[in-house]
Amino acid sequence: MTPPSAPYTVGIDTGAATLREADHLLQALAAELSLPEGVFGCTHLVRDGRPRVALSLAAGTAGAEPVLRTARDRLTAQGFEVRDGAPDEAGRAVLYPGAGALTGTLTLAEVLTRSAIEQVTVVGTPDEPLPSTLLVTREHVRPQWQNGRLVLAAMPAAGGTLVPFEDPDPTPCCADH
Numbered sequence: 216m217t218p219p220s221a222p223y224t225v226g227i228d229t230g231a232a233t234l235r236e237a238d239h240l241l242q243a244l245a246a247e248l249s250l251p252e253g254v255f256g257c258t259h260l261v262r263d264g265r266p267r268v269a270l271s272l273a274a275g276t277a278g279a280e281p282v283l284r285t286a287r288d289r290l291t292a293q294g295f296e297v298r299d300g301a302p303d304e305a306g307r308a309v310l311y312p313g314a315g316a317l318t319g320t321l322t323l324a325e326v327l328t329r330s331a332i333e334q335v336t337v338v339g340t341p342d343e344p345l346p347s348t349l350l351v352t353r354e355h356v357r358p359q360w361q362n363g364r365l366v367l368a369a370m371p372a373a374g375g376t377l378v379p380f381e382d383p384d385p386t387p388c389c390a391d392h
Contacts, residue, residue: 222261223280224273226259227289228296234307237268241309244270248286250310253279255331257306271301275312275331306360317356320376323348328365333364334355337371338380344369349376355383387388 227244231237237258244254253275261269274280290297308314313330323335324346337344349371356379358367369377 222274222277223283223285224271224299225290226298226300226302227270227272227290228261228267228298229270231268231270232266234268237270237284238309243291244272244286246312248289250286251282252277253312254283254306254310255306255308255327256310257301257308259302259306261302269302271306272310273301277291286382302353304360308329308358308360308365311351311358311365314356317352318354319376320349320351322346323377324357326350330356331365334366335369335377336366337369337377343379351376351378353378353383355379357381371391 229237229240231240241256241258243311244250246252250256250272255271255273255275257271259269259271259274261267266347272283272286274283287297308331309315314333317326321329323344326332326335335344335350350369356367358365360366368380370380372378
């Protein structure tokens, strides 16, 4: 999903096969297109017979809309399949306001203050974590859109800390065979 107030969103089908590939492509496109800080860049799993990861770019502010319209033209010229709107409502945010400030170990209060993330949940527990709880970011914080809100799923880690649920370096399936 895109930010509920996003004035303009484009979906990009790049044919990326993995989240890691899509993340790198999204970050490269953001640099190449000089996207402003207020743009949200998300990945979306596509399951229509040809599984892949699509991208979306959404203007977080009206001022970013002209930049995205230019980006749409450039992406189309590069051979990407580009359309209006996000591929679905469950986008996984890679680019979002404050993402670059989420490094090292931060309190959840700092995460919520420094970024567009609106809520942190802990997988497997119904309780809200305390704002003073520490999050070890591993420099890989990928919240998802849920009911129009950017929510980070976290899991318990050593020493009473939390880590983002998504591992930055997952072990590939069947790596030991």
